[in-house]
Amino acid sequence: MPKKNAFPAGEIDVVIGRNIRSIRKDRHLATQDMANLLGKTAQQCQLYELGHTRVSAHALKRIANLLRVPATAFFAGLDDPVTNEPIPVYGSKELFLKLDMALLDAETASLIEKLAKKFA
Structure with missing residues (x-):
């Protein structure tokens, strides 16, 4: 009898997988290349991206490091439990709006505002 997963993949896994795929594509990184760098198969990475397989915390951190994003970027689109x-959404202008410009020097704040307008 096949072993059943005690915690089957669900809606959250689909959102995380979709975000992994989106960020990977933004980085122009092929699935096979990501798999090679992670020591996984391309099929395993596809299962993550489709939300068919739950990504472990360890794998999520490795993927975040590889893609150079905080691990929290993969949770974009979900509701904050607090x-x-x-x-x-990762890369959205809402993230720029959350910056406290008063804590930045004028040159840095100006640069951030210009970038936000350019990519909005």
Whole structure:
């Protein structure tokens, strides 16, 4: 009898997988290349990206390091369990709006505002 997963993949896994795929594609990294760098098969990475297989915390951290994003970027689109508000999409202008410009020097704040307008 096949072993059943005690925690089958679900909706959260689909969102995480979709975000992994989106960020990987933004980095122009092929699935096979990501798999090679992670020591996984391309098929395993595809299963992650489709949400068919749950990504372990260790693998999620390795993928985040490889793609040079915080691991929290993969949770974009889900609701924050504390505030019940949607977690902003990685790279969205909402992330720029959360910066406290008063804590930055004028040159850095100006550069961030220009980048936000350019990529909005």
